[in-house]
Amino acid sequence: xxxxxxxxxxxxxxxxxxxxxxxxxxxxxxxxxxxxxxxxxxxxxxxxxxxxxxxxxxxxxxxxxxxxxxxxxxxxxxxxxxxxxxxxxxxxxxxxxxxxxxxxxxxxxxxxxxxxxxxxxxxxxxxxxxxxxxxxxxxxxxxxxxxxxxxxxxxxxxxxxxxx
Amino acid sequence: xxxxxxxxxxxxxxxxxxxxxxxxxxxxxxxxxxxxxxxxxxxxxxxxxxxxxxxxxxxxxxxxxxxxxxxxxxxxxxxxxxxxxxxxxxxxxxxxxxxxxxxxxxxxxxxxxxxxxxxxxxxxxxxxxxxxxxxxxxxxxxxxxxxxxxxxxxxxxxxxxxxx
DNA sequence: TGGAAACAGTTGAAGCTTAAACCATATTTC
DNA sequence: GAAATATGGTTTAAGCTTCAACTGTTTCCA
Numbered sequence: 300x301x302x303x304x305x306x307x308x309x310x311x312x313x314x315x316x317x318x319x320x321x322x323x324x325x326x327x328x329x330x331x332x333x334x335x336x337x338x339x340x341x342x343x344x345x346x347x348x349x350x351x352x353x354x355x356x357x358x359x360x361x362x363x364x365x366x367x368x369x370x371x372x373x374x375x376x377x378x379x380x381x382x383x384x385x386x387x388x389x390x391x392x393x394x395x396x397x398x399x400x401x402x403x404x405x406x407x408x409x410x411x412x413x414x415x416x417x418x419x420x421x422x423x424x425x426x427x428x429x430x431x432x433x434x435x436x437x438x439x440x441x442x443x444x445x446x447x448x449x450x451x452x453x454x455x456x457x458x459x460x461x462x463x
Numbered sequence: 464x465x466x467x468x469x470x471x472x473x474x475x476x477x478x479x480x481x482x483x484x485x486x487x488x489x490x491x492x493x494x495x496x497x498x499x500x501x502x503x504x505x506x507x508x509x510x511x512x513x514x515x516x517x518x519x520x521x522x523x524x525x526x527x528x529x530x531x532x533x534x535x536x537x538x539x540x541x542x543x544x545x546x547x548x549x550x551x552x553x554x555x556x557x558x559x560x561x562x563x564x565x566x567x568x569x570x571x572x573x574x575x576x577x578x579x580x581x582x583x584x585x586x587x588x589x590x591x592x593x594x595x596x597x598x599x600x601x602x603x604x605x606x607x608x609x610x611x612x613x614x615x616x617x618x619x620x621x622x623x624x625x626x627x
Numbered sequence: 628t629g630g631a632a633a634c635a636g637t638t639g640a641a642g643c644t645t646a647a648a649c650c651a652t653a654t655t656t657c
Numbered sequence: 658g659a660a661a662t663a664t665g666g667t668t669t670a671a672g673c674t675t676c677a678a679c680t681g682t683t684t685c686c687a
Contacts, residue, residue, distance in 0.1 A: 310585075310586045310589055310590060311589070311590075311593060312589055313589060313592070313593075313597070316605065316606070316609065317597055317605060319609055320605055320606075320608055320609035320612065321592065321596075323609060323612035323613050323615075323616055324608065324612045325515075326538060326616055327612040327613075327615040327616040328492055328612075329538050330538065330616065330618050331615065333538070334618060346643095351489075365665080366665070366666060366667095367664085367665060367666080374490060374493050374494065374497070375644095376644085376645075376646090377665075377666065377667085378644080378645070378646075378647095378666090378667080378668085379643085379644060379645075380666095381666065381667055381668085382643075382644075382667095382668095383643090383644095385667095386642095386643090398665095401652080401653075401664095401665075402651080402652060402653090403650095403651060403652045403653070403664070403665045403666065404652090404664095404665055404666075405665080405666070405667095421474075422474045425474055425475070425476055425477060426474060426475075428477070428485065429475060429477075431615075432485075432615060433477075433481060435614050435615060436611060436614065436615075440607070440610075440611050441480065441481060441484055442480070442484075443604070443607045443608075443611070444484055444488065444607075444608070444611055445480065445483060445484035445487060446604070447600060447604050447607065447608055448484065448487035448488045448491040448492075449487050449491075450599050450600065451487075451491040451495065451595075451596060451599060451600075452487055452490055452491040452494065454494050454498060510673095529635085530635070530636060530637095531634085531635060531636080534636095539674095540674085540675075540676095541635075541636065541637085542636090542637080542638085542674080542675070542676075542677095543673085543674060543675075544636095545636065545637055545638085546637095546638095546673075546674075547673090547674095549637095550672095550673090562635090565634095565635075565682075565683075566635095566681080566682060566683085567634070567635040567636065567680095567681065567682045567683070568634095568635055568636075568682090569635080569636070569637095
């Protein structure tokens with residue numbers, strides 16, 4: 300068997316079926332995200348990421364989360380989250396509070412205004428998601444998609460070579 | 464039946480199964496894209512969008528495309544494409560040429576250097592796509608996903624109200 | 628023919644994201 | 658228990674994206 304160098308020669312290219320699937324996946328995804336983002340933006344003045352942040356906070360105990368955990372939960376870098384929270388703070392939807400237990404840390408806390416905006420945004424958003432995604436799929440397809448995405452979610456490799 | 468105003472009240476929220484699916488979809492997608500982008504970026508110095516542009520050009524007759532068509536094909540705004548092409552031009556991977564038939568227009572043309580970079584990048588990229596996506600799915604799942612994404616791809620609504 | 632409107636594309640400024648450096652506090656480790 | 662290292666988070670600058678305005682065709686249509 301050939302050594303697995305990084306820029307290896309003999310590449311297993313995608314066959315026709317795989318290629319078609321990959322293209323559909325990329326374009327469908329990008330269109331959906333774009334539409335949902337624009338919809339939220341124009342209707343509620345927040346983007347998809349901001350919405351995600353508000354959702355995460357609203358579901359956390361005390362409607363608050365530590366920056367790090369929040370960053371992981373919405374999958375953005377620490378830095379980006381920090382900027383994002385600064386903006387949300389400026390809009391009055393979130394506020395920061397220093398953490399007593401670990402004095403390096405900060406809480407991001409959903410404000411009352413933030414909750415109101417979130418509630419309002421969520422209504423329109425879920426309607427959009429329905430008409431753009433769920434209404435076009437059968438129950439069976441939803442189930443299939445859930446299974447597929449669950450296996451694709453983790454970012455680790457499927458198995459380490461020679462697991463100790 | 465209630466009038467379908469924009470911010471309608473009685474919202475059909477997602478049930479548990481739908482919600483789980485939606486979350487998996489969002490996070491899986493975002494992780495995959497992030498990894499592939501970073502991989503291309505560090506290994507070949509181009510991002511996923513730039514890669515997409517080079518691919519599109521390489522497959523077009525004469526390895527050239529009009530700006531507008533290219534923008535549609537990789538799903539970015541005219542403006543963003545223009546900036547992007549400017550950068551790719553600076554890197555020497557693409558060049559512009561005025562269009563004779565329609566003098567408003569420009570061709571974006573893949574250069575020899577661009578083709579070299581694309582070839583090199585493609586090898587690593589397809590390997591990553593395989594190990595991150597296809598290797599984790601069964602043939603059957605790939606087929607299912609293709610069907611699902613094909614129905615989700617178009618951005619028009621499923622049907623107009625009272626189609627005339 | 629002569630606009631009016633649409634289209635292809637660019638541009639510049641403002642806003643957002645990323646990357647790297649940085650500060651302060653916790654945690655290890657010897 | 659002191660130094661080394663790791664962690665939580667912010668900050669600054671550079672790079673990228675978006676938005677709106679703009680130029681120069683082309684098309685429409687009366």
